[in-house]
Amino acid sequence: MNAPVQPSFAPARQREVVDALRRVVPAHCVLCDEEDTRPYECDGLAAYRQLPMVVVLPENEAQVVAIMKTCHALQVQIVPRGAGTGLSGGATPIADGVVVSTAKFNQILQMDKYSRTAVVQPGVRNLAISEAAAPHGLYYAPDPSSQIACSIGGNVAENSGGVHCLKYGLTVHNVLRVRMVTIEGEVVELGSGALDAPGLDLLAVFIGSEGMLGVVTEVTVKLVPKPQAARVIMASFDDVVKGGNAVANVIAAGIIPAGLEMMDKTSSRMVEPFVKAGYDIDAEAILLCESDGTVEEVEEEIGRMTDVLNASGATAIACSQSEAERLRFWSGRKNAFPAAGRISPDYYCMDGTIPRKKLAQVLLGIAEMEKKYGLRCANVFHAGDGNLHPLILFDANIADEFHRAELFGAEILELCVEVGGTITGEHGVGIEKINSMCVQFSPAERETFFKLKRAFDPAFLLNPDKAIPTLHRCAEYGKMHVQRGQLRFPDLPRF
Numbered sequence: 001m002n003a004p005v006q007p008s009f010a011p012a013r014q015r016e017v018v019d020a021l022r023r024v025v026p027a028h029c030v031l032c033d034e035e036d037t038r039p040y041e042c043d044g045l046a047a048y049r050q051l052p053m054v055v056v057l058p059e060n061e062a063q064v065v066a067i068m069k070t071c072h073a074l075q076v077q078i079v080p081r082g083a084g085t086g087l088s089g090g091a092t093p094i095a096d097g098v099v100v101s102t103a104k105f106n107q108i109l110q111m112d113k114y115s116r117t118a119v120v121q122p123g124v125r126n127l128a129i130s131e132a133a134a135p136h137g138l139y140y141a142p143d144p145s146s147q148i149a150c151s152i153g154g155n156v157a158e159n160s161g162g163v164h165c166l167k168y169g170l171t172v173h174n175v176l177r178v179r180m181v182t183i184e185g186e187v188v189e190l191g192s193g194a195l196d197a198p199g200l201d202l203l204a205v206f207i208g209s210e211g212m213l214g215v216v217t218e219v220t221v222k223l224v225p226k227p228q229a230a231r232v233i234m235a236s237f238d239d240v241v242k243g244g245n246a247v248a249n250v251i252a253a254g255i256i257p258a259g260l261e262m263m264d265k266t267s268s269r270m271v272e273p274f275v276k277a278g279y280d281i282d283a284e285a286i287l288l289c290e291s292d293g294t295v296e297e298v299e300e301e302i303g304r305m306t307d308v309l310n311a312s313g314a315t316a317i318a319c320s321q322s323e324a325e326r327l328r329f330w331s332g333r334k335n336a337f338p339a340a341g342r343i344s345p346d347y348y349c350m351d352g353t354i355p356r357k358k359l360a361q362v363l364l365g366i367a368e369m370e371k372k373y374g375l376r377c378a379n380v381f382h383a384g385d386g387n388l389h390p391l392i393l394f395d396a397n398i399a400d401e402f403h404r405a406e407l408f409g410a411e412i413l414e415l416c417v418e419v420g421g422t423i424t425g426e427h428g429v430g431i432e433k434i435n436s437m438c439v440q441f442s443p444a445e446r447e448t449f450f451k452l453k454r455a456f457d458p459a460f461l462l463n464p465d466k467a468i469p470t471l472h473r474c475a476e477y478g479k480m481h482v483q484r485g486q487l488r489f490p491d492l493p494r495f
Contacts, residue, residue: 005041007034009053009096017054017076017098024066031055040099043084043091044146045432047348047402052079052093057101061179061187061217064100068215069185071098077461078183080211082122082154085146087349088430090158090210090466100215102153108132109218116223117176117193122153122216126160129221138223141168144426145334153216159208161426163259163333164290166384168224170426172207179218180206183457193220205452210428211463213456227292230258231302232329235309236283236316240264243285244360246312247383250289251356253308255301259290260384261333264363267378267391268332274339277332278325280316287314287383288329336380337391344376344393348405351433352413354386354421365415366390373408375401387425388416414439429467437467438474446471 018032031037032054042049058064071078077097084091093099105121108129112118113136118129126147130139143162144150150160156178161170168174177191191203206213237243243262250260263271263286268279280286287309291301306317320326332339340347354362363379370377378391392408394401413423413436423429423436437446449468453460469477 004038005049005051007051007053013096014053017071017074020070020074021054021056021067021098024070025056025058025063029057029059029063031057037099040081040084040093040101043081043086043089045087045089045092045430047346047396048089048092048431050093050095052099053096055099055101057104059104061181064181064215064217065185065187067098067100068181068183072183072185072459072461075459075461077464078215079463080153080157080215082151082157083125083146083149084154085150086154086158086428086430087351088158088424088427088432090428090430090463091154092431092466094464102151102216105153105217111136113138115193116225117220118223119218119220120152121218122156123151126150126152126155129223133223134226136223137226139226140174140221141224142171142174145337152219152221156207156216156219157209157211158428159426161382161385161387163261163288163330163382165382165387165426166260167256167258167292172204174222175203175207175219176222177218177220178203178206178216180214180216182214183459183462187217188214191220208428210430210467212453212467213462227258227294227298229295229298230290230292230323230326231298232259232320232326233287233289233291233302233305233309234279234318234329235287235289235314236280237285237287237313238283238315239313240285240363241360242313243287244363244383246287246309246314247359248356249312250305250308251384253304255304255308257289257301257305257384258292259288259330260382261288262286262359262379262381262383263288263333263336264379266376267336267380270343270378271332271336271339274342275328275331275335277328278318279332283315288333290326290330333380336378336389340378340391340393345395345397346393346402347378348392348394348402348409349427350388350390350392350409350412351425351427352388352416352421352423353425354388354416354419356383356386358419358421359383359386362388362415362419366412369408369411373404375404375408377408382425385425386421388412410436431466434465434467434469434473435477437469438477443471443474446474
C-alpha cells in the first residue's frame with residue numbers, strides 16, 4: 001500500500017494563512033491539524049493524494065466572500081470541494097493551498113411546484129432534491145451513480161450526468177441559475193430563473209469548469225414531472241459487437257429511451273452477487289433500455305424497442321413488471337463501481353465519449369488493450385450517448401500495476417479521440433486526464449481555454465494545474481507518447 005502523503009508546506013506559511021482566515025471566519029471553520037485535514041487529501045480518485053495546508057468550511061456566503069478576499073490578498077491557491085465523490089481528481093488539494101469545502105451549505109432554500117424549480121445551496125445532495133420534490137410529483141433528472149452522496153455544487157463543477165441523461169440531459173441542461181463568488185470576492189449571478197438571461201451565456205461556460213472560475217454558493221435547478229409509468233427492458237447478447245450495434249440501432253429507429261445502458265460480462269458477473277439484480281451472467285453483454293411517460297406511451301415504446309433488439313440479435317429479453325423490479329434492474333448498473341471491489345483490490349474508472357456507431361470498435365480495442373497491459377477491464381456504459389466507463393482492475397500492492405493501469409486508461413482515451421470522440425463525458429478532466437487534453441486539443445485551442453481562465457482568475461489561484469494543460473506539459477507528454485501517429489490495432493475492423 002502507498003504510504004500516507006506527508007505535509008509539504010512551510011509551517012510559517014500555514015500559521016500566516018490560518019491566522020488570517022480565523023480573523024474573518026469562526027475558528028471552528030478552519031482546520032489545520034493533520035488529523036483534521038487528512039480526510040480531504042483526495043476525492044474519489046484516491047490514487048492521487050495531497051495533504052492540504054488548510055481546510056476551511058464556511059457557513060454562509062459572506063464567509064465565502066471573506067475567504068476569497070483573504071486568500072487573494074495572500075496569493076494563496078484555493079481548491080473548491082463538494083462532497084468529494086469526483087473521479088478525476090478535480091478536488092485534489094494543492095500542497096501549500098486552501099481547500100474550501102461547501103459541505104455546510106446544505107439547505108434547500110425554495111421549492112416552487114408552479115415554476116418547477118428549486119433553489120438549493122451547493123452542499124445539498126443530488127438525491128435530496130428529488131426527495132424534497134417528490135410530494136409535488138416532481139424530481140431532479142440528472143442522477144449520477146453517486147447521487148445518494150454527491151452534492152449539487154460538485155455536479156455543477158463537473159457537469160455530471162447519470163443513467164437518464166440521454167433523454168433528460170446533463171447538469172448543464174437542468175440548471176437555470178448559479179450564484180458564485182469570484183477569486184476577488186465578488187458575488188456574481190449567472191443565468192436566470194427565467195427561460196433566458198441577457199448577455200453572454202456564461203452559465204454554460206461555468207458549468208463543468210471544475211472550480212477554476214469561482215465558488216458556487218447557490219443553484220437554481222429545473223424539476224420535471226414524475227412520469228406516470230416507467231419500465232426497463234433487459235436484453236442479453238452473445239457478442240459485445242451485437243450489443244454495441246443494438247445501441248446504435250435503437251437510436252437509428254427514432255427512439256430516445258429514458259435510459260440506455262450497456263454492461264459486459266465481467267461487469268454483470270461482478271455486480272450480480274452484490275445486488276442480485278437478476279442479470280443474465282452468461283451473456284457477453286446486456287442492455288438496459290428504459291421507457292417512461294404515460295402508460296400508453298411506455299407500452300408502445302417498449303414494443304418498438306423489443307422489435308429492434310430482437311432484430312439486432314438479442315438472445316433473451318426480460319421486461320420489468322413492477323416498479324420494484326425496475327429499480328432492481330437499475331440497482332446493478334448504479335452499483336457497478338462499488339461491486340468492482342468484490343473481484344479486484346483496486347479499480348481505475350475511465351470516462352470517455354464516442355460516436356454510438358463506434359461502440360463495437362472501441363470495445364474490441366479495449367479487449368486488445370487488456371492483453372497488452374495484462375489487466376482486466378469491466379465495461380459499463382451510458383451507451384445511449386456514447387459515454388464509456390471502463391473499470392480497469394488492478395492491485396496497487398503489485399509493483400507497476402497502477403502504472404500499467406494509467407497507461408491503459410490513457411490509451412483508451414486516445415482511442416476515443418481517434419474514432420471521433422472526446423476524452424471525457426461527465427467526470428471532468430481534473431488531474432487524471434490533463435495529459436490526454438494534449439491529444440485532443442491544439443495549442444491554439446488550449447490557449448483559448450487559458451484566456452477564459454484569466455478573465456475570471458488572472459493570478460491562477462483557483463484550482464490551478466487542473467483541466468487545462470500547459471504547452472510545456474504537452475511537449476513533455478509528446479516525448480513519452482508511444483503511438484507516434486501509428487494506427488492501433490490495425491487488424492481490427494474499422495466500423
